[in-house]
Amino acid sequence: MVRMSDIARRCGISRATVSAVLNNHHEKLGIKPETAEKVRATAEKMGYFRNEMAVAIKTGQNAVIGCITVGLSSEWIARSVTGLLQTGQDEGYLIKIVNLETCDGVLDALRRLVRQRMAGIFCCNVNVNAATGRAFRELCARYEMPVVGVNCSESIGGGHFRSDDLQGMELAVGHLWKLGHRHIAHLTGDPESMTGPLRRDGFLQAMQRRGAAVPASWVVMGSYDPDIAEGSAERLLKRSKNLPTAILCANDEVAVVTLRAARKLGLRVPQDLSVIGYSDMKSAQLADPPLTTIRQPFEKMGARGAAVLLDLIRKQSKKIPDVEWLLTKLVVRASTAAYTSSK
Template sequence: MASDPQRVTLAKVAESAGVSVATVSKVINGRPDVAQQTRDKVLELLRSYNYGGNRDDLRAHPTVELFFGFERLSIYHTEVIQSVADAGAREGVAVVVSRRGDHDPAADPAAWARGLAAAGRRAVIAVTANPLSRPILEALNRVRLPVVLLDPESLPDSSIVSVGATNFAGGHAAATHLLSLGHRRIAYLGGTEHAWSNQARLHGFRSAMVAHGAPILDELVRHAGTFHAAEGIEHGGRLLDLSSPPTAVFASSDELAAGIIEAARRRGLRVPEDLSVVGFDNTPLAQVTSPPLTTIHGPVREMGAVALRTALQLAAGETIDSYHVELATQLVVRESTRPPGD
């Protein structure tokens, strides 16, 4: 049934499959709301018509899937999207964004991978809280789609390519800054407790505290469960309601830090006069909080560019320099920190 791919239309595929053009479009775009039997039939026709990754227009205009393993995206995630999209524009690559709320690869890894391949994807960049399962990785490998993990929250397998940041160094820099100002009763508010990035930031924080002989009190180390502002308000409030509250808090995201600032405001506390706050990521939010937020700059733009470039290298069968890249973080001092009691 081979045919000239330039003359094949979605209407022809739909007619052959006995379905609507909309259904064929859903299959091509990896939408989950198509019966498996129908999906398999459409995919087989697409392959037989040579419709997909072998077409000249797809080679000229490659696409990369940017998949988020979350149903709810944060301000940080929008920065990731911007970084990968900007890198794609420079490379002449289209970036298609999807999330777990749109697709759940774990439900049927093979169908998800086939849908991406049929839609002409050249590679997958994944941002997830949990490692991609072995069935998902195997399914992507079967359709020859390389995957790059971007800022993984869990420590990836050594055979999986990942691009991240120096989270330990960032946590160390945040604590060192507060200690240099004279703070000793410093709290840490993390996000997802067992996330690799969260643990690395906490370990960096602990390392700096130990090096300066400052106490690390269990009551001052909390994990909010997510990196969102609402949890910063709740868990930051619990820290501030202690009988001996902290004089400073290091939060493992800018959103958590913004929540802590709001929790302080609700209690009549001033930042930084009564409480110093440091965030992490240096998202645009850090510049519009009141006061502007001292934070750790995460190299999001650079990570997006490296992830996209690496994904394209893998798709082209090229050798890459490293399977795991960590880009440097940097302290950005603004107005949310000062010495205690000033």
């Protein structure tokens, strides 16, 4: 078995220098880049592998990040975790994923990961009540376990990363406004979710900035459940008077069933009604017509969360953001068009 001392003799330097390079501490210690490159090349040529078990015993942690997700089958969660996987693996960390169907098992999942000496905890879609959040936070603090979350309850502690829904709704309303639409309705998401009320508020604020009054009946309390959302869309569009010329939906699934509801009622999209989604899932591209939508940076949210978590693990950062909002992007497709008075 090749040891660090063997590499040191081959390179003609101290074992401490080799250790610093192979443990990624060389920049902090001022070791020259050419020396670091020589050590890495020699280690690879000699077939050196770091003894991760020995490192874990010495440091009290594995080079493994524990990831707790709720609903990994959801596209946005999978894309967020992809950002974690790419960033973590590029930095030499393995990722252990514990996926749950509901948040009921979050504390048990955390205890299992803590017992396995994870280097840090990455959470995605972990939305818990205050008591569970406090217990989660206290357990992480007791074992000095750094934690970050993507679209999670802030009560679990750590740094949080989300897309800027207020900015996203401003982009969506701004797009429809430029197309000449003034009668814009909003199908909201679940009122108990984090994103539903935030996107509703973003919609209302964007309309208010333009001096546009929004009838209460045009802000339809909906759901992310497609069946419920479709019923809400049908009720909105069945009115014989005062119909909106555009509907801004809380996510792409809601927008897709709104297209279906419009088709049932003989309304053409976008000729009679413009529809805009939110998130830019695969369903947005496959819809008929393809959906104009707001793209959320899911992979970037995961990668940014992973980068901050790695800094915390390496103790390269003591200050982390309570919430870091990442910008969204307007994606224009075929479900929106300019308003004409014949609509």
